[in-house]
Amino acid sequence: MAETPLVELNDISIAFGGVRAVDHVSVDLYPGEVVGLLGHNGAGKSTLIKCLSGAYRMDSGEIRINGEKAEITNPRDARAYNIETIYQTLALADNLDAAANLFLGRELTTLTGLMDEGAMEAETRKVMGRLNPHFQKFSSPVSALSGGQRQSVAIARAVYFNAKILIMDEPTAALGPQETRMVADLIGELKKQGLGIFLIDHDVHQVKELCDRAAVMKNGKLVGGVVNVEDVTTDDLLGMIIAGKPPEGVAA
Amino acid sequence: MTDTASKDTDATRPETAKRGVFASLELDMRLLGMIGAFILIALVFNSLTGGRFLTPRNVFNLTIQTVSVAIMATGMVFVIVTRHIDLSVGSLLATTSAVMAMLQTEWLLQVFGLPLGHPALAWLAIAGGLIVGTAIGAFNGWLIGYLTIPAFIVTLGGLLIWRNVAWYTTNGQTIGPLDETFQMFGGISGTLGTTWSWVFAVVAVGAALYAQWSARRTKQGHGFPVKPLWAEGAVGALIVAAILGFIWTLTSYEVPQRVLERDFEARGEVLPEGYTAAYGLPISVLLLILVALVMTIVARRTRLGRYIFATGGNPDAAELSGINTRLLTVKIFAIMGFLCALSAVVASARLSFHSNDIGTLDELRVIAAAVIGGTALSGGIGTIYGAILGALIMQSLQSGMAMVGVDAPFQNIVVGAVLILAVLIDIIYRKRTGAS
Numbered sequence: 127m128a129e130t131p132l133v134e135l136n137d138i139s140i141a142f143g144g145v146r147a148v149d150h151v152s153v154d155l156y157p158g159e160v161v162g163l164l165g166h167n168g169a170g171k172s173t174l175i176k177c178l179s180g181a182y183r184m185d186s187g188e189i190r191i192n193g194e195k196a197e198i199t200n201p202r203d204a205r206a207y208n209i210e211t212i213y214q215t216l217a218l219a220d221n222l223d224a225a226a227n228l229f230l231g232r233e234l235t236t237l238t239g240l241m242d243e244g245a246m247e248a249e250t251r252k253v254m255g256r257l258n259p260h261f262q263k264f265s266s267p268v269s270a271l272s273g274g275q276r277q278s279v280a281i282a283r284a285v286y287f288n289a290k291i292l293i294m295d296e297p298t299a300a301l302g303p304q305e306t307r308m309v310a311d312l313i314g315e316l317k318k319q320g321l322g323i324f325l326i327d328h329d330v331h332q333v334k335e336l337c338d339r340a341a342v343m344k345n346g347k348l349v350g351g352v353v354n355v356e357d358v359t360t361d362d363l364l365g366m367i368i369a370g371k372p373p374e375g376v377a378a
Numbered sequence: 379m380t381d382t383a384s385k386d387t388d389a390t391r392p393e394t395a396k397r398g399v400f401a402s403l404e405l406d407m408r409l410l411g412m413i414g415a416f417i418l419i420a421l422v423f424n425s426l427t428g429g430r431f432l433t434p435r436n437v438f439n440l441t442i443q444t445v446s447v448a449i450m451a452t453g454m455v456f457v458i459v460t461r462h463i464d465l466s467v468g469s470l471l472a473t474t475s476a477v478m479a480m481l482q483t484e485w486l487l488q489v490f491g492l493p494l495g496h497p498a499l500a501w502l503a504i505a506g507g508l509i510v511g512t513a514i515g516a517f518n519g520w521l522i523g524y525l526t527i528p529a530f531i532v533t534l535g536g537l538l539i540w541r542n543v544a545w546y547t548t549n550g551q552t553i554g555p556l557d558e559t560f561q562m563f564g565g566i567s568g569t570l571g572t573t574w575s576w577v578f579a580v581v582a583v584g585a586a587l588y589a590q591w592s593a594r595r596t597k598q599g600h601g602f603p604v605k606p607l608w609a610e611g612a613v614g615a616l617i618v619a620a621i622l623g624f625i626w627t628l629t630s631y632e633v634p635q636r637v638l639e640r641d642f643e644a645r646g647e648v649l650p651e652g653y654t655a656a657y658g659l660p661i662s663v664l665l666l667i668l669v670a671l672v673m674t675i676v677a678r679r680t681r682l683g684r685y686i687f688a689t690g691g692n693p694d695a696a697e698l699s700g701i702n703t704r705l706l707t708v709k710i711f712a713i714m715g716f717l718c719a720l721s722a723v724v725a726s727a728r729l730s731f732h733s734n735d736i737g738t739l740d741e742l743r744v745i746a747a748a749v750i751g752g753t754a755l756s757g758g759i760g761t762i763y764g765a766i767l768g769a770l771i772m773q774s775l776q777s778g779m780a781m782v783g784v785d786a787p788f789q790n791i792v793v794g795a796v797l798i799l800a801v802l803i804d805i806i807y808r809k810r811t812g813a814s
């Protein structure tokens with residue numbers, strides 16, 4: 127690919143106390159591409175993408191967006207670069223309803239400067255209708271929702287605001303088969319619109335199906351490089367995750 | 379899947395399909411519970427005192443005694459909702475009261491050369507007090523938000539610091555009498571009288587009904603389910619009855635004849651035969667109503683309020699959503715400081731002088747009012763009206779017991795027990811209803 131990457135994560139490192147959670151990792155992402163991140167629990171996947179989403183400040187390394195160096199020191203910076211994130215923990219305010227969470231930090235207001243609750247609820251009903259048509263609990267706090275319903279709200283929030291770069295940290299972990307299908311379709315649709323997507327997922331079959339390229343992390347380091355998903359089998363990917371070695375004959 | 383058929387009907391079915399009469403009213407059960415508790419307390423004391431508790435005079439006194447704590451309690455809701463605490467409000471009230479007392483009796487006279495009794499004195503003093511209160515509050519918020527010192531520690535230190543800054547401000551002296559205009563905010567010396575009280579009642583009824591109607595219209599405009607009309611009417615009627623009943627009670631409290639005689643004499647006139655006048659709505663209560671209104675709008679309709687509740691519910695989520703939670707903390711404590719100064723106006727004006735011990739133990743009353751009013755110390759939950767009702771319930775208990783002749787130490791034992799009981803009931807209620 128000759129065009130400039132949408133995102134370049136170059137030589138990123140971050141440590142917590144003595145733990146090198148991410149250790150000199152480089153990954154890039156092109157428009158209209160889905161890059162999968164795989165790895166065992168505690169491998170450093172979430173930590174890596176949190177450097178991009180502004181939740182953590184990396185110790186060293188650089189982030190480039192559209193070829194230009196980007197300073198992302200907090201979540202507001204990331205949003206300014208049109209980076210949207212679905213966190214593994216979902217990051218929802220449990221005491222607020224779906225609409226309040228969807229628009230948190232970006233509330234719609236009327237001319238008086240007060241929040242336009244009606245408009246926000248109407249928009250929420252629209253976007254949720256596409257993601258999870260069974261969803262009806264618009265006036266309950268999200269603490270009253272099921273795990274999957276909560277996840278739908280988090281996904282809705284990430285896709286509503288016309289992101290250019292989407293980070294999805296295990297977005298379907300709590301979803302039923304039908305809802306997982308809908309998210310897969312959604313990823314395909316967003317890809318067509320030219321978004322770049324980082325997808326963290328433990329399901330190698332899902333990664334094989336949805337992603338263009340994939341990277342495997344182990345103990346904070348990248349196993350080999352980023353591989354083309356077409357060049358590897360699911361067994362190769364599993365081997366990389368478990369053994370921590372790139373399969374023979376695969377160009378990284 | 380079996381539920382695909384029901385999917386479409388599900389999305390369009392109005393949520394009001396079959397519901398009980400009670401459910402249709404969509405009343406706030408917690409609010410009802412608190413009003414119920416308040417009515418019970420009032421009725422019990424009324425029978426114990428042989429009808430003296432619910433006289434217009436006592437209702438009037440009860441409301442003006444509640445104002446100072448209630449104003450601060452509305453700010454404490456924001457503080458507690460964001461999982462903080464403010465132990466310094468009583469001391470902050472003392473410092474701002476001292477500053478305002480000094481401004482109107484000395485500093486403004488010396489620096490600006492204003493004569494005693496000048497009409498601008500009160501307003502300049504109030505402005506000064508509000509600025510000082512807001513600044514101290516913001517400073518507390520900065521220590522808590524940016525330097526990450528726990529609010530408990532910052533305000534525990536503040537409790538000692540500001541109580542004694544107040545002492546040094548006045549050299550430990552009682553300052554008074556305060557300016558006459560200033561004293562209008564105290565209660566008895568500043569009331570609207572019969573006509574203006576009823577004007578207020580009419581405006582309030584109009585505003586309440588308009589708010590209800592426009593909320594309904596907004597919902598309908600987006601095609602959301604609304605209450606049946608009869609239920610809307612019933613709720614509206616209740617609100618109107620409450621407003622009118624309250625004003626009727628206050629306008630039934632007549633100014634004693636000897637006070638009227640004195641007033642007329644002061645103006646060089648003679649009290650006409652058969653002339654009567656009523657106190658009506660105190661300006662301090664009007665101030666509380668205004669604060670309640672503004673704080674409720676802030677809590678429910680502004681981004682600031684939304685961020686306060688989101689941060690209380692999940693601080694990490696708020697941060698990840700791009701909310702500047704540190705600056706938010708500064709704003710919350712600045713609001714608290716502003717409200718302490720406003721309460722200081724009411725409290726010192728009611729006494730007609732500034733005394734050293736003004737506001738002592740108010741931090742506990744204010745926190746108790748917010749908590750009795752349903753603010754959860756675990757954060758994320760609380761209402762402005764709840765805190766005000768909480769303040770009213772505590773004041774009723776205290777005044778009621780005083781009227782019945784309960785010893786002061788025992789009064790405090792009861793208030794303490796009620797605080798614990800209120801929280802227990804709240805916990806049980808939340809478990810039962812599954813609300814968090």
Ligand SMILES: Nc1ncnc2c1ncn2[C@@H]1O[C@H](COP(=O)(O)OP(=O)(O)OP(=O)(O)O)[C@@H](O)[C@H]1O
Pocket residue numbers: 142145146147165166167168169170171172173174214
């Ligand atoms: N805020 C933190 N403070 C201390 N250690 C942390 C922090 N965040 C992550 N870590 C550590 O960094 C390492 C990587 O964690 P991370 O959450 O990135 O793993 P992961 O690959 O996302 O795992 P999972 O598949 O379980 O989600 C772990 O050892 C974890 O304990």
Ligand SMILES: [Mg+2]
Pocket residue numbers: 171172173214295
């Ligand atoms: Mg993770």
